[in-house]
Amino acid sequence: xxxxxxxxxxxxxxxxxxxxxxxxxxxxxxxxxxxxxxxxxxxxxxxxxxxxxxxxxxxxxxxxxxxxxxxxxxxxxxxxxxxxxxxxxxxxxxxxxxxxxxxxxxxxxxxxxxxxxxxxxxxxxxxxxxxxxxxxxxxxxxxxxxxxxxxxxxxxxxxxxxxxxxxxxxxxxxxxxxxxxxxxxxxxxxxxxxxxxxxxxxxxxxxxxxxxxxxxxxxxxxxxxxxxxxxxxxxxxxxxxxxxxxxxxxxxxxxxxxxxxxxxxxxxxxxxxxxxxxxxxxxxxxxxxxxxxxxxxxxxxxxxxxxxxxxxxxxxxxxxxxxxxxxxxxxxxxxxxxxxxxxxxxxxxxxxxxxxxxxxxxxxxxxxxxxxxxxxxxxxxxxxxxxxxxxxxxxxxxxxxxxxxxxxxxxxxxxxxxxxxxxxxxxxxxx
Amino acid sequence: xxxxxxxxxxxxxxxxxxxxxxxxxxxxxxxxxxxxxxxxxxxxxxxxxxxxxxxxxxxxxxxxxxxxxxxxxxxxxxxxxxxxxxxxxxxxxxxxxxxxxxxxxxxxxxxxxxxxxxxxxxxxxxxxxxxxxxxxxxxxxxxxxxxxxxxxxxxxxxxxxxxxxxxxxxxxxxxxxxxxxxxxxxxxxxxxxxxxxxxxxxxxxxxxxxxxxxxxxxxxxxxxxxxxxxxxxxxxxxxxxxxxxxxxxxxxxxxxxxxxxxxxxxxxxxxxxxxxxxxxxxxxxxxxxxxxxxxxxxxxxxxxxxxxxxxxxxxxxxxxxxxxxxxxxxxxxxxxxxxxxxxxxxxxxxxxxxxxxx
Numbered sequence: 001x002x003x004x005x006x007x008x009x010x011x012x013x014x015x016x017x018x019x020x021x022x023x024x025x026x027x028x029x030x031x032x033x034x035x036x037x038x039x040x041x042x043x044x045x046x047x048x049x050x051x052x053x054x055x056x057x058x059x060x061x062x063x064x065x066x067x068x069x070x071x072x073x074x075x076x077x078x079x080x081x082x083x084x085x086x087x088x089x090x091x092x093x094x095x096x097x098x099x100x101x102x103x104x105x106x107x108x109x110x111x112x113x114x115x116x117x118x119x120x121x122x123x124x125x126x127x128x129x130x131x132x133x134x135x136x137x138x139x140x141x142x143x144x145x146x147x148x149x150x151x152x153x154x155x156x157x158x159x160x161x162x163x164x165x166x167x168x169x170x171x172x173x174x175x176x177x178x179x180x181x182x183x184x185x186x187x188x189x190x191x192x193x194x195x196x197x198x199x200x201x202x203x204x205x206x207x208x209x210x211x212x213x214x215x216x217x218x219x220x221x222x223x224x225x226x227x228x229x230x231x232x233x234x235x236x237x238x239x240x241x242x243x244x245x246x247x248x249x250x251x252x253x254x255x256x257x258x259x260x261x262x263x264x265x266x267x268x269x270x271x272x273x274x275x276x277x278x279x280x281x282x283x284x285x286x287x288x289x290x291x292x293x294x295x296x297x298x299x300x301x302x303x304x305x306x307x308x309x310x311x312x313x314x315x316x317x318x319x320x321x322x323x324x325x326x327x328x329x330x331x332x333x334x335x336x337x338x339x340x341x342x343x344x345x346x347x348x349x350x351x352x353x354x355x356x357x358x359x360x361x362x363x364x365x366x367x368x369x370x371x372x373x374x375x376x377x378x379x380x381x382x383x384x385x386x387x388x389x390x391x392x393x394x395x396x397x398x399x400x401x402x403x404x405x406x407x408x409x410x411x412x413x414x415x416x417x418x419x420x421x422x423x424x425x426x427x428x429x430x431x
Numbered sequence: 432x433x434x435x436x437x438x439x440x441x442x443x444x445x446x447x448x449x450x451x452x453x454x455x456x457x458x459x460x461x462x463x464x465x466x467x468x469x470x471x472x473x474x475x476x477x478x479x480x481x482x483x484x485x486x487x488x489x490x491x492x493x494x495x496x497x498x499x500x501x502x503x504x505x506x507x508x509x510x511x512x513x514x515x516x517x518x519x520x521x522x523x524x525x526x527x528x529x530x531x532x533x534x535x536x537x538x539x540x541x542x543x544x545x546x547x548x549x550x551x552x553x554x555x556x557x558x559x560x561x562x563x564x565x566x567x568x569x570x571x572x573x574x575x576x577x578x579x580x581x582x583x584x585x586x587x588x589x590x591x592x593x594x595x596x597x598x599x600x601x602x603x604x605x606x607x608x609x610x611x612x613x614x615x616x617x618x619x620x621x622x623x624x625x626x627x628x629x630x631x632x633x634x635x636x637x638x639x640x641x642x643x644x645x646x647x648x649x650x651x652x653x654x655x656x657x658x659x660x661x662x663x664x665x666x667x668x669x670x671x672x673x674x675x676x677x678x679x680x681x682x683x684x685x686x687x688x689x690x691x692x693x694x695x696x697x698x699x700x701x702x703x704x705x706x707x708x709x710x711x712x713x714x715x716x717x718x719x720x721x722x723x724x725x726x727x728x729x730x731x732x733x734x735x736x737x738x739x740x741x742x743x744x745x746x747x748x749x750x751x752x753x754x755x756x757x758x759x760x761x762x763x764x765x766x767x768x769x770x771x772x773x774x775x776x777x778x779x780x781x782x783x784x785x786x787x788x789x
Contacts, residue, residue: 002700002701003703004703005705019757020753210747212741213707213741217745227708227710229707229708291749293748294749297749315749325752
């Protein structure tokens with residue numbers, strides 16, 4: 001009954017619930033998108049029919065507004081709320097809702113991940129908390145669409161949840177103060193919903209700690225103090241000689257120097273890989289498609305290829321099929337990283353970077369404009385939705401039930417007060 | 432042996448009831464016996480009027496009339512009743528002979544107690560039965576056949592009545608003690624027992640002999656040699672078998688319970704990494720600085736734990752290839768179901784509503 005590190009990983013919730021093949025991932029996103037579109041269309045149609053009915057009764061836009069104001073519990077208060085906010089540009093009844101495509105959704109979520117990283121940096125959160133927040137966000141939008149829940153709203157709460165799961169423990173008031181223009185309720189309202197959507201899987205396995213471990217072992221090899229695991233029969237000094245004789249990488253961490261001390265080489269590789277992990281790895285689907293160990297090794301591969309292949313050869317015999325397979329997997333992960341915008345942007349000149357940024361900005365604002373017309377009207381105001389669920393909701397949908405409950409509570413309260421009075425004796429009558 | 436014959440019906444009834452000797456049965460049989468027997472052995476005459484005997488102390492003759500708080504105590508050695516103040520007076524300074532004339536038993540204060548039963552004969556019988564039951568504690572499951580168990584019960588009853596009726600007391604006591612020691616030795620074969628000689632029988636003390644407070648080694652040896660009723664539990668007879676006092680047919684040999692294994696918190700599981708072995712803690716400042724930082728080491732933070740976690744995360748899942756393993760979801764469809772639930776919850780008409788706790 002032995003547990004290898006792979007078996008331990010297979011027991012994690014990340015492997016069980018949040019790991020996919022590329023096709024599975026695409027299918028899942030498509031399915032989510034289709035479901036969300038259907039919901040949006042159905043809700044918008046229902047809302048329009050409702051508004052049309054009111055308009056017919058009242059005979060005018062202003063009259064219908066007042067009507068709506070007077071009957072908040074008609075069918076769905078939030079739908080009416082949405083109607084009010086869109087009052088300036090009323091939607092035409094016959095126009096089909098133009099929903100987002102999967103690619104557009106992903107673009108929005110990716111952008112939101114970037115802003116989350118920037119936001120966390122602004123607040124001063126450590127990088128692992130940031131990474132957890134980003135992964136939570138990506139996981140959340142695997143089963144939810146930005147059309148249903150708006151990404152910036154969710155990202156604020158998700159960052160707060162990530163702080164709590166990773167022991168950063170911010171005070172909610174401080175957090176709100178740092179964000180500005182946000183109330184406590186806006187942070188807390190979607191919390192339960194998000195946690196449900198994350199299926200209570202609070203653990204995200206990050207590659208950061210693993211990278212430190214690998215860096216440490218490489219350092220030991222360089223010092224000649226590392227004894228390799230079983231199938232490898234080389235002595236520590238053999239390994240030391242081998243690592244110092246490695247050719248310099250052609251791309252990645254060091255490209256400009258002819259010679260470099262092994263210590264500096266390791267440090268450079270570590271720094272380069274850590275940067276990839278902190279930003280590029282978060283903005284891609286790497287966490288869904290690869291294990292954290294593979295992500296770590298892929299980033300190391302990008303940083304210093306000869307070093308990484310040498311390091312792998314101390315772990316697996318170079319002629320074994322596993323080794324070849326692992327290297328293929330690592331390369332596909334490395335390609336995923338190196339093809340991402342955030343990886344290539346560092347090589348661009350400032351003007352080019354600015355151009356890319358502007359282009360992004362225009363793209364995103366166009367998408368957000370489109371999103372505005374295809375939001376799910378039922379899920380617009382999360383704070384109200386949350387309040388409606390709470391115990392003493394005043395205008396909850398099941399009015400009758402709430403009323404009886406309220407009555408029961410009132411009686412119980414009065415009874416408790418009465419008993420307290422009895423305990424201290426009846427009040428003295430006034431003369 | 433006429434007495435043994437007279438109690439035979441009682442023994443048979445015990446067998447029939449399988450040890451259920453009720454008190455009413457006891458007292459009735461005792462009453463019958465007391466009618467049959469002469470009264471010479473009885474320590475206290477039961478025929479004496481109860482009120483007068485219970486109200487006056489036989490030693491100091493003070494009566495309850497003068498001292499309403501008087502308590503009477505008995506010693507299971509001889510069952511002579513005396514008042515509390517007499518006990519305090521006579522026995523505070525150590526063992527002393529019983530002050531009742533004709534009784535030479537040496538009594539100790541610690542053994543005095545208030546009697547439980549009004550009839551002292553019953554008190555004594557209950558004591559003896561308790562003692563015998565403690566030594567003879569076999570159950571039916573310890574025997575191979577029912578008849579063996581019944582024979583055992585018969586023997587137990589015989590011992591009990593021998594002691595109660597003072598027949599062959601020395602021999603029975605000797606056997607019983609041997610049996611007790613044999614049982615103890617069987618329960619705990621590694622223990623060593625040191626036999627301390629019992630106090631000499633009252634009959635051996637002459638009328639005027641002084642009370643023996645402490646026995647010296649020579650005295651003890653002499654006693655052991657002379658009386659011969661202080662058995663050596665480790666004495667081995669000619670047949671090479673230890674003398675256990677009694678031999679019961681069909682008694683199963685006691686099986687020692689299996690030794691308890693040392694507690695394993697992981698229930699046999701162990702973590703055995705394939706891709707790395709933990710080396711000595713490395714000399715890296717960013718890592719080893721924590722070892723000397725009280726904020727960390729006071730809380731039990733250990734660099735080695737962190738090191739082992741780093742290595743586990745570095746290689747945990749290195750050879751897990753998702754495109755192979757995730758083709759069909761493991762756990763057959765649990766992921767799908769979870770997906771459906773999550774999707775319906777997130778997009779559905781209603782989120783999960785928590786129950787009203789009030």
